[in-house]
Amino acid sequence: MGILVAIEGLDGAGKRTIVGRIHNEATARGARVTTFTFPRYGESITADLASEALHGEHGDLRDSVYGMAIMFALDRAAAGTALRTACADHDLVLCDRYVASSAAYSAARLGETIGSSPVVDWVADLEYGRFRLPTPDHQLLLGVPPEVAMARSSGRAATDADRPMDHYERDRDLQAGVYRAYSDLAASGWMSTWSHAADDEAVAAVLDRLG
Numbered sequence: 001m002g003i004l005v006a007i008e009g010l011d012g013a014g015k016r017t018i019v020g021r022i023h024n025e026a027t028a029r030g031a032r033v034t035t036f037t038f039p040r041y042g043e044s045i046t047a048d049l050a051s052e053a054l055h056g057e058h059g060d061l062r063d064s065v066y067g068m069a070i071m072f073a074l075d076r077a078a079a080g081t082a083l084r085t086a087c088a089d090h091d092l093v094l095c096d097r098y099v100a101s102s103a104a105y106s107a108a109r110l111g112e113t114i115g116s117s118p119v120v121d122w123v124a125d126l127e128y129g130r131f132r133l134p135t136p137d138h139q140l141l142l143g144v145p146p147e148v149a150m151a152r153s154s155g156r157a158a159t160d161a162d163r164p165m166d167h168y169e170r171d172r173d174l175q176a177g178v179y180r181a182y183s184d185l186a187a188s189g190w191m192s193t194w195s196h197a198a199d200d201e202a203v204a205a206v207l208d209r210l211g
């Protein structure tokens with residue numbers, strides 16, 4: 001049975017880049033590694049609908065914090081069996097975003113404080129309770145602050161016409177609130193142990209778990 005590690009962080013923080021590094025370095029050490037990226041765009045209609053909402057479609061869907069969280073949760077729930085099978089067949093299963101994304105973004109959107117947040121409890125009940133998603137063995141918060149992550153998102157949008165900034169990515173106050181929420185989730189050890197690190201330290205924090 002392998003370990004499930006979730007990589008979390010702001011839009012544009014560099015999650016995909018660090019997941020790629022961890023995947024390659026763990027594979028080079030002989031580990032059997034696989035990666036899931038949430039939302040599963042192109043594979044899941046609920047993921048695509050959520051993205052379309054973040055880019056201005058589907059009326060007032062994006063205004064609903066709980067509505068958006070349900071869309072992301074349904075996408076993950078549909079991947080539950082594949083996640084469990086992957087954990088049985090691999091040494092390391094990496095998730096580029098997982099349940100904590102909904103906890104952090106929803107708490108920040110509602111201005112709730114981690115530790116006394118109804119929406120964070122609701123996300124945990126829905127996804128780990130009702131949908132029975134596997135809990136991560138470890139979560140990594142990529143320690144890239146909002147101003148750096150937003151500069152990377154806007155740089156990417158300027159050079160890649162397929163990656164325009166969405167409603168959340170353009171919102172400076174939201175990004176700052178999400179980073180605070182993530183930092184508090186990590187500090188409180190929400191649902192697993194956490195590392196809060198960047199660059200080589202972030203890669204090492206995950207590889208160390210492989211033993």
Ligand SMILES: Nc1ncnc2c1ncn2[C@@H]1O[C@H](COP(=O)(O)OP(=O)(O)OP(=O)(O)O)[C@@H](O)[C@H]1O
Binds near residue numbers: 010012013015152153
């Ligand atoms: N350590 C780094 N230093 C400088 N630029 C970086 C670094 N890591 C990633 N980038 C660049 O920042 C941009 C965002 O990186 P990436 O796609 O990995 O982020 P992400 O967190 O997965 O983004 P999103 O959640 O929005 O999909 C890319 O253009 C990438 O090349």
Ligand SMILES: Cc1cn([C@H]2C[C@H](O)[C@@H](COP(=O)(O)O)O2)c(=O)[nH]c1=O
Binds near residue numbers: 069
């Ligand atoms: C998986 C997931 C995502 N979100 C938020 C985070 C981002 O701002 C957007 C889209 O995700 P992407 O990684 O930029 O493609 O949605 C969320 O609130 N809850 C989630 O579970």
